[in-house]
Amino acid sequence: MIEFLNRVFGREPSSRTAKERLKLVLLSDHLSLAPDVIEALKHDLFEVISRYVEIDAANCDVTFEQREKQVAMLANIPILGMQKRPTPPPPTPASHTNGSPKPPRKASANGTGTPRRRRRKVQPQNMPQPQLAQGSPQPT
Amino acid sequence: MINQVIQDEVPGAGDVPRARGRAIVVTSGKGGVGKTTTTANIGTALAALGASVVLVDADVGLRNLDIVLGLEARVRHHVLDVLEGIATLDDALVTDKRVPKLRLLAAAQTREKDDVDTAAFRDLIGTLRDRFDYVLIDCPAGIEKGFVNAIAGADEAIVVCTPEVAAVRDADRVVGLLGDDRKIELIVNRLRPALVRKGKMLSVDDVNDILHLPLLGVIAEAPDVIISTNRGQPVALDPASEVGESYRAIARRITGQDTGAPEIPREKTLFGKLFGGRS
Numbered sequence: 001m002i003e004f005l006n007r008v009f010g011r012e013p014s015s016r017t018a019k020e021r022l023k024l025v026l027l028s029d030h031l032s033l034a035p036d037v038i039e040a041l042k043h044d045l046f047e048v049i050s051r052y053v054e055i056d057a058a059n060c061d062v063t064f065e066q067r068e069k070q071v072a073m074l075a076n077i078p079i080l081g082m083q084k085r086p087t088p089p090p091p092t093p094a095s096h097t098n099g100s101p102k103p104p105r106k107a108s109a110n111g112t113g114t115p116r117r118r119r120r121k122v123q124p125q126n127m128p129q130p131q132l133a134q135g136s137p138q139p140t
Numbered sequence: 141m142i143n144q145v146i147q148d149e150v151p152g153a154g155d156v157p158r159a160r161g162r163a164i165v166v167t168s169g170k171g172g173v174g175k176t177t178t179t180a181n182i183g184t185a186l187a188a189l190g191a192s193v194v195l196v197d198a199d200v201g202l203r204n205l206d207i208v209l210g211l212e213a214r215v216r217h218h219v220l221d222v223l224e225g226i227a228t229l230d231d232a233l234v235t236d237k238r239v240p241k242l243r244l245l246a247a248a249q250t251r252e253k254d255d256v257d258t259a260a261f262r263d264l265i266g267t268l269r270d271r272f273d274y275v276l277i278d279c280p281a282g283i284e285k286g287f288v289n290a291i292a293g294a295d296e297a298i299v300v301c302t303p304e305v306a307a308v309r310d311a312d313r314v315v316g317l318l319g320d321d322r323k324i325e326l327i328v329n330r331l332r333p334a335l336v337r338k339g340k341m342l343s344v345d346d347v348n349d350i351l352h353l354p355l356l357g358v359i360a361e362a363p364d365v366i367i368s369t370n371r372g373q374p375v376a377l378d379p380a381s382e383v384g385e386s387y388r389a390i391a392r393r394i395t396g397q398d399t400g401a402p403e404i405p406r407e408k409t410l411f412g413k414l415f416g417g418r419s
Binding site for chain 2 (some may be wrong): 013014015016018019021022023025026029
């Protein structure tokens, strides 16, 4: 009932606000990244993907989840179409492949139809080791 | 210097080799979340179950475990007296006459945490583990020297956290500092079920969605705790108290007598509100 009234009046329970604020601040604590750096990371991520495909920028969503010992980044990036190729893909880093850059992967395996939404998992490998349990001071 | 020959009636002092006791540090990072009350009540409840228990106050300079337990008048020596050879361990251990299997090793009140040598404190906890089933260490707030000393000899930790953003954040930090080698369990303290139902307080699930720790128990905010602390009588000794029962349930979980999921306190009924009061 109270939840219903809150919804009617557009109020979010303060406990939910508390939880969301905590999640964000702990993510920032664990990654040793300031919240605005995380925003910049999301921005760059969208930018890279939109070099290959046209994305629905308004409905992109990146969240972080605390797994057992690490933080996982979950990106939900709706793809509008494959047509958009404003800039050629930059060369793939040498550590990935020695040959010519791979063409962008097809959004659907059989080539028919374009999936509306894709869920990608990106492990933050190049970031300071995100951990829940560690005693050593983190680089800042 | 703490390995003097000890004559003591505590089981284990002179008998055949026994299993080493468990050293459990009660910690939180943030101050004021109820570490000392938790330590006092779990220790009392464990001793009431028949285990030999020593409570060690590691909050040097801000000693409080003695007054919460109601043993303040009987403290003659403290942990630094023992570490510095001024008193023997047995001189310093205070026996709780209500629960004779419970001992207290008080902190020094007029000294500083930096006066305690970490290795010596760890050795002291080791000595106590040889003599008691449970060594409960009341950790000071903060993550400085006092914290480092308190966790040094403990291979298990109980993290006490209230359903508040600051407490959860600090608990998360402390879990990181405790490392991977210790068994860590969570007590959610001072839960107010009515507020949780209204969405005005983080629930136990909310807290643990963030901390991801095995839940040892949940303690509701209750006047019983304030009243019993006023009197220096741990609420765990009050058979009629619901919160006392919550502490006793935690003790049974620690010993392994209880293995089910911890009970989450619920709102009191009108009947309970009308007739459950005490002063």
